[in-house]
Amino acid sequence: MKRFLKNVKAITPVLSNVLLMLIAVAGMSIAIAASYVITGNLHDTMGERFIVEDAWFTTDEIAIYLRNTGKVSISVAAVYVNHTSRSFTALRIEKEGHGWLNITYAWRANTVHHINIVSSRGTQIVDYYRSPT
Secondary structure (H helix, E strand, O other), X not given: XXXXXXXHHHHHHHHHHHHHHHHHHHHHHHXXXXXXXXXXXXXXXXXXXXXXXXXXXXXXXXXXXXXXXXXXXXXXXXXXXXXXXXXXXXXXXXXXXXXXXEEEOOOOOOOEEEEEEEEOOOOEEEEEEEOOO
16 A cells, blocks of 8 residues: 555646646637638638629719629628718629619719728728719
8 A cells, every 4th residue: 555655646747648638639629619610701701702894873873783703692781982881772693693783872973983892791892983074
C-alpha cells in the first residue's frame, strides 16, 4: 500500500494531459461548428451576382434592367437614389433570369444620379447614371 502511495506524483501529469486533451477537443468542436455555420451562409452570398444591363429614365420613374448571373435567386430588398431610400416594384430574379426594376423617382434632366440596389442577402450594385436631357 505504501508503494502505491509513493507513486501519487505520477497521477498529476496524467490528469493534466487528459484535461488538456479534453479542452483541445472541445475547442476544436466549437471552431468546426462555427465555421460550418459561417461558410453555409457565405456559399449563398458568394453565389449571388447580378448586373445592370440598362437604365431608362421615364416620367417620374427610373427603370433598371437587371440580369442574374449568379448561382442563386435574387430578391431586391432596397433601392437608394442619391443616398435616399426609394419605393420600387418588388422583384425576384431566378437563376439565369432577368427583369425590370421600376423605381419611383422624380428625376431632373441632365443630372447624375447615384443608384444603389441591395439584395436580400446584402449584395449591392452601386453606380452613377446620367439622366437624359
